Amino acid sequence: MPVPAVGDQPAATEAPPEAAPSRATVVLLGGLVALGPLTTDLYLPALPALTHDLGSTAPAVQLTLTSSLIGMGLGQLVFGPLSDRIGRRRPLVLGLAVYALATVLCAVAPSVPVLVAGRALQGLAGAAGLVIGRAVARDRYAGPAMIRFLATLGVISGLAPILAPVVGAQLLRFTSWRGTFGVLALLGALLTVGALFALPESLPPSRRHAQGLGSTVRAIGGLLGDRAFLGYLLTSTFAFGALFAYVGGSSVALQSVYGISPQTFSLLFATNSLAVVGFTQLNGRVLVQRFDGHRLMLVGLGCAGAAGLALVLCTAVWDTGLAGVWPALFLLMASMGVILPNSSGAALTMAPHAAGSASGLIGLGTFLCGAVVAPLSSAGGEPSAVLLGVVVLSCAVLAFAAFAVLCRPTPAGPAR
Secondary structure (H helix, E strand, O other), X not given: OOOOOHHHOOHHHHOOOXXXXXHHHHHHHHHXXXXXXXXXXXXXXXXXXXXXXXXXXXXHHHHHHHHHHHHHHHHHHHHHHHHHHHOOHHHHHHHHHHHHHHHHXXXXXXXXXXXXXXXXXXXXXXXXXXXXXXXXHHHHOOHHHHHHXXXXXXXXXXXXXXXXXXXXXXXXXXXOHHHHHHHHHHHHHHHHHHHHHHOOOOOOHHHOOOOOHHHXXXXXXXXXXXXXXXXXXXXXXXXXXHHHHHHHHHHHHHHHHHOOOHHHHHHHHHHHHHHHHHHHXXXXXXXXXXXXXXXXXXHHHHHHHHHHHHHHHHHHHOOOOHHHHHHHHHHHHHHHHHHHHHHHHHHHHOOOOOHHHHHHHHHHHHHHHHHHHHHHHHOOOOOOHHHHHHHHHHHHHHHHHHHHHHOOEOOOOOEO
16 A cells, blocks of 8 residues: 555554553663764864864864764664664664674774764764654654654753763863773763664554665655655754754864864754753753744744854854853754754654654764865854854754745744
C-alpha cells in the first residue's frame, strides 16, 4: 500500500497514544539527542591547538567540523527511513557502535585528512542517535504533548552545549585534543550498551513500512510536496545555519580576534547555551500553552534577525568588542529556544505516518546547511567576527522569508 502524502490525513487521527517512558528511557533519549552537540562542541576549545599540532590552517581544520556535519545530515536521511522500516532499536545500536569506533579513529588521526575522514564517519554513525531520538518522541507523543516531551529532552540535551566546551577546555589542562575524542568514544560505548538494555522498541510491526526503497521515496516525495512541511523544514534549516555559524566560527574568531583564552571562551559559550535551554523550557512549558505557534515563530525569527543585525553593526560599524558581540550572541541563542522546537515539532506533527523520514529530512537540511556555513567565518583565510555576523544575519533573513512565504496561517488555524 502506498504511503500517504502529508496532507492526506490529519495528524490528529494518526496520533499515537501518549506513553509514560521510564526515567532511564528519558535519560537515554536525552543522551542520544545530546550526542550531536557533544560531537561538535567538546573539541571546540582545542581547535587552535589542533591546528598547531597538525601543522595546518584554520580553514583546513574547520573542515573537520564541516565533514562531521555533512555526515550527520546524510546519516539522518539513512537511519530515519531505515527505522521506519525495521524499527528504532536495531539501527540505533548499529549506529552507536560504529560511532564509538569512528571516534577512536579520530583520536589517533595523524593528519588533518585522516581526521576529516574520521569525523565524517563519526557524524554519519552518530546521526542514528539524533534522528531516532526524535522519531521515538514522535512515536510516543503528538502535538503540544510532543513539544513538551521535546522540552523535557531539552533539559538533558541542553546541558551538552553548556558543559561540552567547559569540559573540553578543562580536559586540555590534562591532555591534548586527542583526549577529547577519547571521552566521546567512551560516551558512544556507554550509549550503545544503554540502547541494548534500556530502550524498548517504540514502533510496533503494524506501523512499520515494509515496502522497501520505493515506499521511502514516495514518503519523502509526499513530505516535500506539502507546502507547510517544506516551509517548516526550510525555516529550521536556515535557523540551524545561523546556529552552526556561531558554533563553527565563534571559537576561532573570538579567541583570535579578541584574544580570549580557551577557558574564557568555554564560559561565554556555556552562558549563551543557557539561553537555549532556558527558552526551550519556557517555550515548551509556558509559551505554547498561551500563544499561537505562528506568532511565537514570528517573534523568534524576528529576534534572530535582530541578533544578526546587531552582530554586523557591532563588528563592522561600531567595533564594540565583546561588550556588544556577546549580548547579540546571547539573543541569537535565546531565539533558537523558540524557533527550533516549534519548527521541528510542527513538521513532525504533519508526518505521523513517516516520522523517521520526516526526522531524517529535518536532520539532512539542518546539518548540510551547517556544514556549508560553519567555515564561512574564515572564508577569507583568517578568522573574522564581521563575517560571522554577516552569515548569521543572512541565515536569519532566509529563515524568516521561508516561514513568511510557505507557512501562512489559514482560517482553520494551523499553518498549512
